[in-house]
Amino acid sequence: MGHTTPVPPTPLPGSDRGWLWDPSVVLLNHGSFGSLPLAVAEAAERHRRYIEAQPIARLGRGVADLLRAPKEALARLLGAPPDRIGLMENATAGIAAVLRNIAWQPGDEVVTTSHVYGAVRQALLRERDLHGVVIHEVPLPLPVPSGADLVERVTTALSTRTRLVLVDHVTSPTALVVPVKAIVKACHARGIAVMIDGAHAPGMVPLELDALGADWYTGNLHKWAYAPKGCAFLHASAERASQTHPASISHHYGAGMDLEFGWQGTRDVGAWMAITDAIAWMDAFGDGVVMDHNRRLAAWAHQLMVDSGFFEPISPADGSMRGSMASCRLGARWRTRFDSVDALQAAILSSGSVEVPCMELHGDWLLRVSAAPHNRPWQYERLVDTMRALDRAS
Amino acid sequence: MGHTTPVPPTPLPGSDRGWLWDPSVVLLNHGSFGSLPLAVAEAAERHRRYIEAQPIARLGRGVADLLRAPKEALARLLGAPPDRIGLMENATAGIAAVLRNIAWQPGDEVVTTSHVYGAVRQALLRERDLHGVVIHEVPLPLPVPSGADLVERVTTALSTRTRLVLVDHVTSPTALVVPVKAIVKACHARGIAVMIDGAHAPGMVPLELDALGADWYTGNLHKWAYAPKGCAFLHASAERASQTHPASISHHYGAGMDLEFGWQGTRDVGAWMAITDAIAWMDAFGDGVVMDHNRRLAAWAHQLMVDSGFFEPISPADGSMRGSMASCRLGARWRTRFDSVDALQAAILSSGSVEVPCMELHGDWLLRVSAAPHNRPWQYERLVDTMRALDRAS
Numbered sequence: 083m084g085h086t087t088p089v090p091p092t093p094l095p096g097s098d099r100g101w102l103w104d105p106s107v108v109l110l111n112h113g114s115f116g117s118l119p120l121a122v123a124e125a126a127e128r129h130r131r132y133i134e135a136q137p138i139a140r141l142g143r144g145v146a147d148l149l150r151a152p153k154e155a156l157a158r159l160l161g162a163p164p165d166r167i168g169l170m171e172n173a174t175a176g177i178a179a180v181l182r183n184i185a186w187q188p189g190d191e192v193v194t195t196s197h198v199y200g201a202v203r204q205a206l207l208r209e210r211d212l213h214g215v216v217i218h219e220v221p222l223p224l225p226v227p228s229g230a231d232l233v234e235r236v237t238t239a240l241s242t243r244t245r246l247v248l249v250d251h252v253t254s255p256t257a258l259v260v261p262v263k264a265i266v267k268a269c270h271a272r273g274i275a276v277m278i279d280g281a282h283a284p285g286m287v288p289l290e291l292d293a294l295g296a297d298w299y300t301g302n303l304h305k306w307a308y309a310p311k312g313c314a315f316l317h318a319s320a321e322r323a324s325q326t327h328p329a330s331i332s333h334h335y336g337a338g339m340d341l342e343f344g345w346q347g348t349r350d351v352g353a354w355m356a357i358t359d360a361i362a363w364m365d366a367f368g369d370g371v372v373m374d375h376n377r378r379l380a381a382w383a384h385q386l387m388v389d390s391g392f393f394e395p396i397s398p399a400d401g402s403m404r405g406s407m408a409s410c411r412l413g414a415r416w417r418t419r420f421d422s423v424d425a426l427q428a429a430i431l432s433s434g435s436v437e438v439p440c441m442e443l444h445g446d447w448l449l450r451v452s453a454a455p456h457n458r459p460w461q462y463e464r465l466v467d468t469m470r471a472l473d474r475a476s
Numbered sequence: 477m478g479h480t481t482p483v484p485p486t487p488l489p490g491s492d493r494g495w496l497w498d499p500s501v502v503l504l505n506h507g508s509f510g511s512l513p514l515a516v517a518e519a520a521e522r523h524r525r526y527i528e529a530q531p532i533a534r535l536g537r538g539v540a541d542l543l544r545a546p547k548e549a550l551a552r553l554l555g556a557p558p559d560r561i562g563l564m565e566n567a568t569a570g571i572a573a574v575l576r577n578i579a580w581q582p583g584d585e586v587v588t589t590s591h592v593y594g595a596v597r598q599a600l601l602r603e604r605d606l607h608g609v610v611i612h613e614v615p616l617p618l619p620v621p622s623g624a625d626l627v628e629r630v631t632t633a634l635s636t637r638t639r640l641v642l643v644d645h646v647t648s649p650t651a652l653v654v655p656v657k658a659i660v661k662a663c664h665a666r667g668i669a670v671m672i673d674g675a676h677a678p679g680m681v682p683l684e685l686d687a688l689g690a691d692w693y694t695g696n697l698h699k700w701a702y703a704p705k706g707c708a709f710l711h712a713s714a715e716r717a718s719q720t721h722p723a724s725i726s727h728h729y730g731a732g733m734d735l736e737f738g739w740q741g742t743r744d745v746g747a748w749m750a751i752t753d754a755i756a757w758m759d760a761f762g763d764g765v766v767m768d769h770n771r772r773l774a775a776w777a778h779q780l781m782v783d784s785g786f787f788e789p790i791s792p793a794d795g796s797m798r799g800s801m802a803s804c805r806l807g808a809r810w811r812t813r814f815d816s817v818d819a820l821q822a823a824i825l826s827s828g829s830v831e832v833p834c835m836e837l838h839g840d841w842l843l844r845v846s847a848a849p850h851n852r853p854w855q856y857e858r859l860v861d862t863m864r865a866l867d868r869a870s
Contacts, residue, residue, distance in 0.1 A: 102528035115531040115742050123528065127521055130704075134496035134517065137509040138831045171565060171724075174741030178724040182576065185606070201741065204729035208721065212579070304742060310524075312706070312744040327602065329723035330565075330572040335598035347568030347595065348509050348698060350706040350744060437532045 088385070090459040091378040094367050097455035107431075108461045110438040112454035113257075113282060113407050116305040125359035126310045130352030145351060149344050152357035156315060159307065159361055161290035166323045168316045168343025169354050173281040176300025176316035177205050177248075178329045180277050188214030190245035193236065196221045196444060197253040202279055206248070216243070222256075224396040224411060224446055229261035229403055237268045244274050251301075252282035255443045257407035257450050258397055259287055266296050275322075282306065284315075285364060285373060286405040291317045298322060306376075306406060306454075309360035312353040316343070372455050376406030379453035383462040384408035390466045392416075392473070393449065409450040412440070415473070416447060423447050434468025436461070482779070484853040485772040488761050491849035501825075502855045504832040506848035507651075507676060507801050510699040519753035520704045524746030539745060543738050546751035550709060553701065553755055555684035560717045562710045562737025563748050567675040570694025570710035571599050571642075572723045574671050582608030584639035587630065590615045590838060591647040596673055600642070610637070616650075618790040618805055618840055623655035623797055631662045640669050645695075646676035649837045651801035651844050652791055653681055660690050669716075676700065678709075679758060679767060680799040685711045692716060700770075700800060700848075703754035706747040710737070766849050770800030773847035777856040778802035784860045786810075786867070787843065803844040806834070809867070810841060817841050820866075828862025830855070 100120045103109050109117060133140045133148070140148060153164040160167065170176045192206055196219045209215040220239045226232055236249065247269045251262050262278050269276045277298040283289060285306030291299050299317040303309035318326040323339050334341035364372050381401055387393040393410035397403045412426075420426040423440040426447070430436050441448045451462060494514045497503050503511060527534050527542070534542065547558040554561065564570045586600055590613045603609040614633045620626055630643065641663045645656050656672050663670045671692040677683060679700030685693050693711040697703035712720040717733050728735035758766050775795055781787040787804035791797045806820075814820040817834040820841070824830050835842045845856060 102525055103531070104529040107530060107533075109532070111532050115535055117531060118528045123525070131496055131517065134512045135498040136501060136831075137497070137511060138503070138505050138833075139501075141509055171743055172741035174726050175724045182723070201726040204727060205725040208725045208729060302742070310744065311742055329576070330569045331599040331602045332568050332595040333598060335602060347566035348696070348705055349565055350704065350747060353744060437530075439532075 088382075090382040091375050093458060094371065094375050094455050097367070098458060101456050103456070106435065108434070108436045108464055110436055110451045110457065110461060110465060112452035112457070113305060113450065114439060115311070116308065117454065117456065118310060119308055119360075119363050122308055122310065122356055122360045122363055126352050126356035129355040130350065133352055141348070141351060146341075146344060148351055148355055152354055155358045155361045156303070159284060159289065160315070160317060162292045162317050165338065165340040166318050166320065168326070168328060168339045170300065170314040170316050170328070170343070171312050172304075172314045173279060173300045173302045174201055174205070175329060176298075176314060177202055177277070177279060179316055179327065180298045180300070181205055181209055182329050183325060183327055184246065186213035186215050186245070189216060189243060191216045191218055191241065191243040193218045193220060193239050193244050193247045195219060195232070195236065195249055195253070197250065197256050197258065198248070199250060199254045199279060199281065202248065218244075224256070225394070226256070226258060226397060226403065228398050229264070232258075233261055233264045233268065236265055240269065240272055240274060244272075246275050246277060248277045248279065251278050251280040252286060252405055252407070254282065255409065255441045255448055255450070256396055257405070257409035258403045259405045260403070262296065263294055266294060270295070282405075282407070286376070286407075288370070288373070295319060298326065303357055303360065307357070307360055308363055309357050310353040312350055313357050313360070367455070373406070375455060376453045377404070379457060379459070380404060380406050380408045380451070382459065383451050383453060384410070386462050386466060387451070390469070392466070392469050396448070406453045407450055408453075409448050412447040412449055419472070429472055430465070430468055433472060434464055436465050436468055438465060482776075484776040485769050487852060488765065488769055488849050491761070492852060495850050497850070500829065502828070502830045502858055504830055504845045504851065504855060504859060506846035506851070507699060507844065508833060509705070510702065511848065511850065512704060513702055513754075513757050516702055516704065516750055516754045516757055520746050520750035523749035524744065527746055535742070535745060540735075540738060542745055542749055546748055549752045549755045550697070553678060553683065554709070554711060556686045556711050559732065559734040560712050560714065562720070562722060562733045564694065564708040564710050564722070564737070565706050565743075566698075566708045567673060567694045567696045568595055568599070569723060570692075570708060571596055571671070571673060573710055573721065574692045574694070575599055575603055576723050577719060577721055578640065580607035580609050580639070583610060583637060585610045585612050585635065585637040587612045587614060587633050587638050587641045589613060589626070589630065589643055589647070591644065591650045591652065592642070593644060593648045593673060593675065596642065618650070619788070620650070620652055620791060620797065622792050623658070626652075627655055627658045627662065630659055634663065634666055634668060638666075638668050640671060642671045642673065645672050645674040646680060646799055646801070648676065649803065649835045649842055649844070650790055651799070651803035652797045653799045654797070656690065657688055660688060664689070676799075676801070680770070682764070682767070689713060692720065697751055697754065701751070701754055702757055703751050704747040706744060707751050707754070761849070767800070769849065770847045771798070773851060773853070774798060774800050774802045774845070776853065777845050777847060778804070780856050780860060781845070784863070786860070786863050790842070800847045801844055802847075803842050806841040806843055813866070823866055824859070824862050827866060828858055830859050830862055832859060
């Protein structure tokens with residue numbers, strides 16, 4: 083809870099060592115692409131070499147065996163059976179697969195929110211261009227007062243023409259943890275399908291996907307599950323699984339998600355095998371310990387930012403919509419000093435060696451910090467100090 | 477030319493060292509998944525670590541810079557400008573992107589051949605299921621007498637309902653190099669679009685894609701261009717480029733192939749960067765030297781197989797349809813001795829430690845050898861000796 087965490091969490095022992103990032107830059111943006119523990123990188127390299135040693139035996143005949151362990155580890159993380167989890171390259175591919183599988187009629191409506199991830203908005207525009215789908219972006223003005231308010235706004239937007247509701251589990255520019263269960267419930271009560279874009283969710287918030295009950299749920303593992311790039315998944319409900327195919331159809335078309343998603347043409351299966359190692363890396367700190375550390379560090383950093391006077395909160399004060407990222411609105415003074423959010427972001431990087439994303443959303447300027455196991459309190463203080471210096475200088 | 481090559485080519489110096497494959501197994505199946513030079517694997521590992529050191533700067537802001545060198549190297553290999561080449565995960569994804577981009581009408585016909593790759597057949601079945609597309613597989617009985625005969629059969633199958641012709645540049649089960657230029661010409665004369673599945677072609681046969689003029693051409697780089705798994709491309713003609721999108725739509729939808737394909741969500745860009753290293757590895761032997769070596773070794777191996785009496789040729793005797801693989805039909809005796817091609821393949825592996833694919837195609841049993849830089853003549857002799865022993869034993 084932001085306003086009740088004046089003290090940052092105790093750093094996890096050793097959690098700032100053994101990463102591939104360059105320590106000369108303060109990386110407060112774990113959220114965009116993740117950062118990779120050396121141990122996981124080395125595991126992926128071992129797996130790739132293991133496959134290359136006998137590619138026909140291991141990849142051609144043995145791929146299902148290779149994927150068993152990572153899929154079982156992932157199934158435990160997600161709270162869903164392995165045979166309804168398809169491994170993907172990224173959440174973008176998960177979205178693409180689901181949109182491709184729907185037999186759209188012109189005028190079918192997709193409801194999403196004004197905080198939707200930019201790439202997903204583009205994917206929906208493609209459906210509009212191909213099939214005449216109508217996109218309804220529910221406005222979520224800042225600050226968002228509560229999860230209940232968000233659910234109410236989305237629910238009010240549903241109509242008889244709504245074919246699909248597509249919402250983020252954790253919004254990207256605003257870093258809000260959305261009460262997706264209430265949205266699923268409201269949609270299903272009206273017979274409307276729901277897809278959750280959990281790009282940021284696995285490893286950030288506890289997941290029980292089968293209990294959640296969304297028709298489809300996609301998520302990345304290279305962010306908060308510390309897996310190599312190229313690791314993601316698509317989960318389907320029991321009702322949807324047999325009609326859920328990857329965008330790249332290969333030998334096992336129609337044979338069920340396990341086989342179909344397990345072979346989407348020749349790819350780097352070694353990265354997928356390292357999902358096991360990534361989850362083990364996280365679990366080695368203790369059950370839920372990394373997730374809890376990150377959430378508490380983000381809460382502390384959020385309070386620090388608000389206290390600095392440079393930032394306005396955009397999320398409920400009780401912290402109920404925050405996970406391991408915190409996004410704040412920049413005050414009007416910054417817009418007079420910098421031509422664009424990109425210019426501000428570049429100034430923070432060049433002045434303070436702090437890598438942190440500044441984003442514009444429907445006219446608001448936002449800054450988002452991430453709290454990963456490798457982050458430490460002084461890094462957020464560096465951010466605030468850098469902004470103080472920029473404020474004075476300009 | 478098969479019947480005029482009694483002598484195998486001189487091995488390329490050092491070309492059997494520095495690979496990741498396990499020397500305890502004779503790998504006569506480079507064609508399925510390729511095999512990776514250690515130098516290219518190490519380059520990919522370096523590139524991945526380079527990205528991970530500063531993920532936001534290098535991947536987020538710098539991805540176009542990272543992809544410039546591999547795309548330029550690839551453009552030279554393919555004979556096409558970089559801005560109409562989209563990097564893909566594999567040829568299966570290239571097929572998926574193109575099929576997705578066509579606004580099918582029920583009854584639209586796709587013409588392909590009976591040697592079409594199994595996964596592509598499945599991808600076409602998906603279009604049938606979604607859009608009522610009719611699939612016309614032109615029978616190509618064995619042996620195939622000539623390229624001209626193949627072109628004639630495909631051309632004869634075209635009708636006013638033909639929307640797309642989709643043919644392999646190098647067929648997978650039968651390893652035939654198809655005269656695709658003549659097919660493109662015949663189709664375009666009738667206003668029919670052509671996609672070439674060049675899964676096996678890059679590095680096996682010289683390519684001049686812009687001169688070829690197919691509407692779309694996809695190919696893998698992990699096979700005969702010695703790149704890591706996850707490296708492939710889709711090329712579009714100048715007329716088709718602006719309407720050609722990847723299956724995974726992301727931020728740059730509609731901004732042109734270079735940007736759109738260059739960002740299909742977060743992925744392992746390090747593998748794509750290693751395309752530069754893979755092509756350099758190949759070129760270090762001399763311009764076209766690896767390609768020529770492989771083709772001559774395959775021709776010699778083909779002759780050895782035919783001379784053994786266990787195999788019947790399925791391609792023209794002048795070698796005009798063979799590249800760096802050779803596929804032969806197995807005589808009837810093998811079908812009385814083994815329950816299935818899989819059982820025969822397993823017996824060859826267990827008796828002779830030779831990994832070679834045995835495939836069934838429309839009732840015929842086929843065996844296909846590959847000739848890669850790491851292969852040596854004794855390995856094909858081992859195959860023939862193994863089959864002789866199996867023949868005597870059973």
